Amino acid sequence: MANREARDGRRTLHGGPELSRFWFRPVPTSTIAVLRIAYGLVVLAWSISVVPDLFTFFGPSGWLSSQWTGWGLLRPFNSSTAVVIVFAALVVGASALTVGFHTRIASVVVFVALSSLLQRNPYVVTGGETLLRIVALFLVFAPAGESLSVDRWRRARDDFWSFPVRAPWAQRLIQVQVSLMYLSTVFLKLIGHTWRAGTAVGYAWGLAHYTRIAVPHAIAGSLLAVHIATWGTLAIESSLAVLVWNRRLRPWVLVAGVALHLSIELTMKVGFFSWAVLVTYIAFVPEDAMAAWILRLRDRRAAVPVTR
Numbered sequence: 001m002a003n004r005e006a007r008d009g010r011r012t013l014h015g016g017p018e019l020s021r022f023w024f025r026p027v028p029t030s031t032i033a034v035l036r037i038a039y040g041l042v043v044l045a046w047s048i049s050v051v052p053d054l055f056t057f058f059g060p061s062g063w064l065s066s067q068w069t070g071w072g073l074l075r076p077f078n079s080s081t082a083v084v085i086v087f088a089a090l091v092v093g094a095s096a097l098t099v100g101f102h103t104r105i106a107s108v109v110v111f112v113a114l115s116s117l118l119q120r121n122p123y124v125v126t127g128g129e130t131l132l133r134i135v136a137l138f139l140v141f142a143p144a145g146e147s148l149s150v151d152r153w154r155r156a157r158d159d160f161w162s163f164p165v166r167a168p169w170a171q172r173l174i175q176v177q178v179s180l181m182y183l184s185t186v187f188l189k190l191i192g193h194t195w196r197a198g199t200a201v202g203y204a205w206g207l208a209h210y211t212r213i214a215v216p217h218a219i220a221g222s223l224l225a226v227h228i229a230t231w232g233t234l235a236i237e238s239s240l241a242v243l244v245w246n247r248r249l250r251p252w253v254l255v256a257g258v259a260l261h262l263s264i265e266l267t268m269k270v271g272f273f274s275w276a277v278l279v280t281y282i283a284f285v286p287e288d289a290m291a292a293w294i295l296r297l298r299d300r301r302a303a304v305p306v307t308r
Contacts, residue, residue: 022172043090055080058121101150107136128276178280178284212266233260
């Protein structure tokens, strides 16, 4: 009787056994480790990209020299030196996060430094940078340094290529964030007339300032092609909001999402938006499949003969 009451209590607390398993059943840390590495590399790439305009964007004599738009370390410390220190902290933190050195501390540093820069000047921020900041916060609480990291090497050098199991609730938050991101995106697009009319992508293709590689006129000038691209985008984003939770459909939905964002990256200048989104897709890769892929990659590299 006591055991049954205890089980019922847990069921009530966590919303049912299935929900409890979703959030808290330990899984291998292979997927979150790969996500951490990819995320760190993207943040480093973003950091390098803003170096030429660091003081123009974020300095005390920059675009918003007399305005402050949000919290951050650059609000109380209004100086070029503070900008350099925060930027250097971001680079060091992202580098440490990539290799998994004091991973949790590195995640905190990246979150605070990135937030301080983005809050300093929101006019240079896209959805990609906002997503990077959110993921940094989730990584603070994730077991991201348990595998494929310097932290792992220091703790268990002889067992480096194993993937300890941990509760995945922080990784699940990243998954939920992706779903909610697409759900809100589709909702906001459907409010606008051009998306419902099937012409929105045509307008995007015509924005020369944002064009990286121009879409051929035979396609951009075709109303049928514009309709397909516009409604196809809505269909893919709707699938990523809902159908991504279906295990059988998930691989196909994610492949469609990858194709969508790579096409956006190829044709439009949207900063690091596409790469930030693609990093979050890693959270949906099954942990066992990710672990098997990592070990195959390790064995393949070990089998390559060394030439001198």
